[in-house]
Amino acid sequence: xxxxxxxxxxxxxxxxxxxxxxxxxxxxxxxxxxxxxxxxxxxxxxxxxxxxxxxxxxxxxxxxxxxxxxxxxxxxxxxxxxxxxxxxxxxxxxxxxxxxxxxxxxxxxxxxxxxxxxxxxxxxxxxxxxxxxxxxxxxxxxxxxxxxxxxxxxxxxxxxxxxxxxxxxxxxxxxxxxxxxxxxxxxxxxxxxxxxxxxxxxxxxxxxxxxxxxxxxxxxxxxxxxxxxxxxxxxxxxxxxxxxxxxx
Amino acid sequence: xxxxxxxxxxxxxxxxxxxxxxxxxxxxxxxxxxxxxxxxxxxxxxxxxxxxxxxxxxxxxxxxxxxxxxxxxxxxxxxxxxxxxxxxxxxxxxxxxxxxxxxxxxxxxxxxxxxxxxxxxxxxxxxxxxxxxxxxxxxxxxxxxxxxxxxxxxxxxxxxxxxxxxxxxxxxxxxxxxxxxxxxxxxxxxxxxxxxxxxxxxxxxxxxxxxxxxxxxxxxxxxxxxxxxxxxxxxxxxxxxxxxxxxxxxxxxxxxxxxxxxxxxxxxxxxxxxxxxxxxxxxxxxxxxxxxxxxxxxxxxxxxxxxxxxxxxx
Numbered sequence: 001x002x003x004x005x006x007x008x009x010x011x012x013x014x015x016x017x018x019x020x021x022x023x024x025x026x027x028x029x030x031x032x033x034x035x036x037x038x039x040x041x042x043x044x045x046x047x048x049x050x051x052x053x054x055x056x057x058x059x060x061x062x063x064x065x066x067x068x069x070x071x072x073x074x075x076x077x078x079x080x081x082x083x084x085x086x087x088x089x090x091x092x093x094x095x096x097x098x099x100x101x102x103x104x105x106x107x108x109x110x111x112x113x114x115x116x117x118x119x120x121x122x123x124x125x126x127x128x129x130x131x132x133x134x135x136x137x138x139x140x141x142x143x144x145x146x147x148x149x150x151x152x153x154x155x156x157x158x159x160x161x162x163x164x165x166x167x168x169x170x171x172x173x174x175x176x177x178x179x180x181x182x183x184x185x186x187x188x189x190x191x192x193x194x195x196x197x198x199x200x201x202x203x204x205x206x207x208x209x210x211x212x213x214x215x216x217x218x219x220x221x222x223x224x225x226x227x228x229x230x231x232x233x234x235x236x237x238x239x240x241x242x243x244x245x246x247x248x
Numbered sequence: 249x250x251x252x253x254x255x256x257x258x259x260x261x262x263x264x265x266x267x268x269x270x271x272x273x274x275x276x277x278x279x280x281x282x283x284x285x286x287x288x289x290x291x292x293x294x295x296x297x298x299x300x301x302x303x304x305x306x307x308x309x310x311x312x313x314x315x316x317x318x319x320x321x322x323x324x325x326x327x328x329x330x331x332x333x334x335x336x337x338x339x340x341x342x343x344x345x346x347x348x349x350x351x352x353x354x355x356x357x358x359x360x361x362x363x364x365x366x367x368x369x370x371x372x373x374x375x376x377x378x379x380x381x382x383x384x385x386x387x388x389x390x391x392x393x394x395x396x397x398x399x400x401x402x403x404x405x406x407x408x409x410x411x412x413x414x415x416x417x418x419x420x421x422x423x424x425x426x427x428x429x430x431x432x433x434x435x436x437x438x439x440x441x442x443x444x445x446x447x448x449x450x451x452x453x454x455x456x457x458x459x460x461x462x463x464x465x466x467x468x469x470x471x472x473x474x475x476x477x478x479x480x481x482x483x484x485x486x487x488x489x490x491x492x493x494x495x496x497x498x499x500x501x502x503x504x505x506x507x508x509x510x511x512x513x514x515x516x517x518x519x520x521x522x523x524x525x526x527x528x529x530x531x532x533x534x535x536x537x538x539x540x541x542x543x544x545x546x547x548x549x550x551x552x553x554x555x556x557x558x559x560x561x562x
Contacts, residue, residue, distance in 0.1 A: 020435060020454070021435070079459070079463075079464065082464055082467075083463055083464065083467060086467060086471050086473075087457070087464055087467045087468035087471060087473045088468075088471045088472070088473045090473075167432060167456055167458060168457070168458035168459070168464075169457060169458070169464060170429060170455040170456055170457040170464075170468065170473065170474075172456070176432050176456055179431070179432040179433070179456065179458055180432040180433050180435070180436065180456075183336070183431060183432065183433035184433045184436055185338055
């Protein structure tokens with residue numbers, strides 16, 4: 001039998017609407033966890049990233065912390081958090097795990113975006129008499145927006161992929177089909193669930209790609225394709241650091 | 249950035265997408281998860297001469313039983329090789345069928361349903377009687393131990409007392425929502441919500457909690473997230489008094505006696521040793537063995553040696 005066709009047949013079966021575990025509900029849960037975790041991650045990581053990017057301080061700490069956060073095994077973390085807060089509050093535990101996953105990418109995007117702004121532009125803004133707050137919000141933040149969106153984009157993808165774990169602590173989501181599929185050996189169901197997750201990830205990725213392009217157009221820089229993802233923040237060069245210090 | 253490059257990029261994306269779809273379709277043309285036909289005959293050849301390869305499930309309690317079998321066989325002069333923690337049933341039974349594993353402790357009911365999903369057998373005796381015909385040629389099942397490790401529905405002691413519920417049959421009179429928690433697959437199992445409805449006329453809500461009756465499931469029962477949870481009967485925590493295991497008068501849940509499955513050509517040789525072990529292995533003993541692992545953090549070899557020594561088999 002063709003497994004791929006079986007999965008498509010499973011996806012289009014009317015049972016997916018009327019039976020237990022309706023698709024719409026599970027997709028809704030999956031998206032809800034993703035959006036919630038992304039928003040919380042952004043609320044934490046964006047201000048912190050701007051602070052680091054603008055002052056140039058704490059960068060090493062952020063890099064080390066992000067690395068450590070990325071290395072944490074999500075399933076183990078989810079189990080421990082859920083046992084701490086209780087299964088009744090499993091959603092809190094799950095969101096905390098996804099936030100830990102999402103923060104590093106957004107943080108990197110935020111500070112890299114600010115750092116990537118041409119120093120002469122910042123110096124010019126300063127020379128015009130802008131306050132530090134004005135420089136951050138009127139110069140650095142808008143110019144760094146494409147990189148920040150790149151960070152949000154990769155965080156969203158990681159969260160969508162990892163939200164599969166929510167099913168482990170009774171929260172549903174698309175992971176349920178994968179868990180059931182493994183145990184019941186219903187591989188059409190497993191593949192069907194996996195395809196949905198991939199589709200969800202591709203759609204969200206496309207939306208962020210469009211947002212990035214719009215942001216780039218808006219700030220007038222050349223729309224260099226494929227740049228945001230390959231461009232990783234370079235270490236702050238020493239002459240930049242000294243410039244910043246001189247200014248201060 | 250010229251229009252030409254942009255267009256090239258789009259073309260590349262399109263080409264990639266087409267390629268990906270083709271690749272997926274190619275993958276889909278055969279079932280990659282179907283068991284491979286290795287061509288080797290079941291349990292043939294070297295079995296008689298080489299060491300006996302003993303497997304176990306990726307389940308700590310099963311590994312302890314496998315280790316007990318291994319040490320008992322070693323004490324009787326057999327050469328054994330341990331291949332423990334081999335995933336779940338479809339993986340290790342495939343290994344048993346192709347002869348790369350020759351002995352594994354199994355649970356009778358689940359093994360029977362694996363090969364005969366429609367079976368009507370429920371009791372220890374019926375399941376044991378049905379098993380020999382159900383397993384593939386080349387494999388043999390030995391006599392089951394008394395010890396059982398079955399799924400069971402558990403509520404808090406407080407809930408049981410307040411509502412006078414000690415049996416699944418009592419649930420029909422309970423007004424209020426009943427929520428069942430267990431592994432995601434329980435929702436479709438014959439002893440899951442469909443069985444509760446069929447055998448006891450009880451309709452339940454289902455919450456998937458994926459730790460196989462572990463701490464998350466127990467916590468969920470305690471804090472009321474679920475009314476009752478699926479916990480295996482040999483779980484040491486069931487003896488704490490926090491939970492009441494609901495009786496199953498209609499025998500909805502199959503008996504799950506510990507039963508050795510062995511390559512047919514080895515069956516005769518290992519039967520005396522394994523029968524001697526199984527004769528002593530009761531559910532109480534199994535719970536005690538599991539407690540040594542869960543509560544005292546001992547490894548399976550230590551637990552097995554101590555148990556065999558205590559029972560005069562070493």
